[in-house]
Amino acid sequence: MEYQPVVVQSHPRPSISKHSAESRYWRQFKHPVFVKEYAPITSIHFSPSKPHRYAVTAATRVQIYAPRTQKITKTISRFKDVARSGSIRQDGKLVVAGDDSGLVQVFDINSRAILRTLDSHKQPVHVTKFSTLSPTQILSCSDDTTAKIWDVPSQSTISTFTSHTDYVRSGQISTSNPHIVLTGSYDSTVRLFDSRSGNCEMVMGESSAAGAASSAPVEQVLMFPSGTVALSSAGPIIRVWDIVSGGRCIRALSNHQKTVTAMAFDANAGRLLTGSLDQMVKVYDVSTYKVVHTMRYPAPVLCLAISPDETHLVTGMSDGTLSVRRRQIKAAEATATDPLRSSTYESFLGASHPRLGEGSLRGKAQSKPLGSIDEFRVESRRTKRLRDYDKLLKNFKYSAALDSVLRKQVPPTTAFSLIQELIHRDGLRTALSGRDDVLLEPVLRLLVKYVTDPRFGEMVSDIAGIVIEMYSSILGQSPLIDSLFLRLRKKVAAEIRFQKELAKTKGALAMLFSSSVAVNET
Numbered sequence: 001m002e003y004q005p006v007v008v009q010s011h012p013r014p015s016i017s018k019h020s021a022e023s024r025y026w027r028q029f030k031h032p033v034f035v036k037e038y039a040p041i042t043s044i045h046f047s048p049s050k051p052h053r054y055a056v057t058a059a060t061r062v063q064i065y066a067p068r069t070q071k072i073t074k075t076i077s078r079f080k081d082v083a084r085s086g087s088i089r090q091d092g093k094l095v096v097a098g099d100d101s102g103l104v105q106v107f108d109i110n111s112r113a114i115l116r117t118l119d120s121h122k123q124p125v126h127v128t129k130f131s132t133l134s135p136t137q138i139l140s141c142s143d144d145t146t147a148k149i150w151d152v153p154s155q156s157t158i159s160t161f162t163s164h165t166d167y168v169r170s171g172q173i174s175t176s177n178p179h180i181v182l183t184g185s186y187d188s189t190v191r192l193f194d195s196r197s198g199n200c201e202m203v204m205g206e207s208s209a210a211g212a213a214s215s216a217p218v219e220q221v222l223m224f225p226s227g228t229v230a231l232s233s234a235g236p237i238i239r240v241w242d243i244v245s246g247g248r249c250i251r252a253l254s255n256h257q258k259t260v261t262a263m264a265f266d267a268n269a270g271r272l273l274t275g276s277l278d279q280m281v282k283v284y285d286v287s288t289y290k291v292v293h294t295m296r297y298p299a300p301v302l303c304l305a306i307s308p309d310e311t312h313l314v315t316g317m318s319d320g321t322l323s324v325r326r327r328q329i330k331a332a333e334a335t336a337t338d339p340l341r342s343s344t345y346e347s348f349l350g351a352s353h354p355r356l357g358e359g360s361l362r363g364k365a366q367s368k369p370l371g372s373i374d375e376f377r378v379e380s381r382r383t384k385r386l387r388d389y390d391k392l393l394k395n396f397k398y399s400a401a402l403d404s405v406l407r408k409q410v411p412p413t414t415a416f417s418l419i420q421e422l423i424h425r426d427g428l429r430t431a432l433s434g435r436d437d438v439l440l441e442p443v444l445r446l447l448v449k450y451v452t453d454p455r456f457g458e459m460v461s462d463i464a465g466i467v468i469e470m471y472s473s474i475l476g477q478s479p480l481i482d483s484l485f486l487r488l489r490k491k492v493a494a495e496i497r498f499q500k501e502l503a504k505t506k507g508a509l510a511m512l513f514s515s516s517v518a519v520n521e522t
Helices: 021-027 331-335 345-349 388-394 398-404 412-424 428-432 437-450 457-474 479-521
Strands: 030-036 041-046 054-058 061-065 072-076 083-088 094-099 104-108 114-118 125-130 137-142 147-151 156-161 168-173 180-185 190-194 199-204 218-223 229-234 237-242 248-253 260-265 271-276 280-285 290-296 301-306 312-317 321-326
Touching: 021 280, 021 290, 041 301, 041 312, 041 321, 054 083, 054 094, 054 312, 061 083, 061 094, 094 137, 104 137, 125 168, 137 168, 147 168, 147 180, 156 190, 168 218, 180 218, 190 229, 218 260, 229 260, 237 260, 271 301, 280 301, 388 398, 388 412, 398 412, 398 428, 398 437, 412 428, 412 437, 412 457, 428 457, 437 457, 437 479, 457 479
Parallel strands: 041 083, 083 125, 260 301
Antiparallel strands: 030 321, 041 054, 054 061, 061 072, 083 094, 094 104, 094 125, 104 114, 125 137, 137 147, 147 156, 168 180, 180 190, 190 199, 218 229, 229 237, 237 248, 260 271, 271 280, 280 290, 301 312, 312 321
């Protein structure tokens, strides 16, 4: 009869909280590259057009980085004071930035020449952004409590918004309507302006707004691409405002411990990324506003941005560190193309693609002919190699087989499966007999380690009974063996106490459940 190898028993493992698909996606942003600047990084902005260069603003300069190499390709340093909010236009050709002297300057991104200088503000300008739908217009927000819409060709002001009473440190032009402007101020309000009328059309955050008062200054504002919902951060709280229903606060999120300083959407606005002074970046699912992933950084986060192709996550910190995390695009994701979008009729018919509905063969080898159906084919079966312990069991070397599974690198499931096989063969006593203190030590260590494991506890108890019966006469001759027996006894006593406490708890819970059922029935 052919020898049957030992079957290693599989035991159900306790459920372990694995990372969700969402978390696994954001964990792909790894291999961070750290670039050290000599001043806090206050702004990061990606170019919407390829190759998605990004502008990093720190101290008195705006630096343009190449995403592939993380190297500086351009440095714009023609500022009289600390530069703020370097932003690249939709076509990737112009850069706008403000500074603490109140100037707003437009630069050519390649030649770094100053194309326009807008000098109407009297205090530091913290926000400068191009309009997405009107690329010749710029929004600027200043500490002089005003926000302005500029016409770049004529260097003139289109609208000036003066409703705020404190520093205006955040703002955005709607991506769905070029006339709608959202701003946040240190007067604790978020305001919605219309550049056609020049008036404030909606105020969010006042005490009159259904008790949604916030004494903290508004650090950041963000508007959804649809233009119907806005977000604001004041202190550690992020608020969600429903613009359609008149600026009502519909959610308040308090997942950060310190002030939220940065907010950004991913490419399709399905996820919200927030950065805070608590050194954390959190990712929210905007459908539920639940945190789906958290990233920790070595310093307080001041700004962040994610590339339009979602391959780079760049974060700026207060100690001047720029962190760049990269995600490798999978081959299937990079080469996935739709054959129906081909530009020619021939390619649609299959000139450049395999015929629709048909697969393609991989590899150079062609299939061999099967021959006549009346032929008999003799297949050679490859014999499976036996493991070391199987070879020893096959030769009835029970003691050596047991020693082979008592090594450290052998998993416990294999060791106890072999012991179970020895019990079936009535060879366990033979394997355990005739051992000195050196050979008995690994047996006792195995028992001590797994005596409280619910997978092997019952078998360990049986083996321990046999070992004690066989070797009780040698107790006192080896200090090491004596200490292992003592440890086994202590672990068994502790487990018995634990089981008694569990039984008491189980009885108490049963009484509570039975009494609650009785109350419900009455």
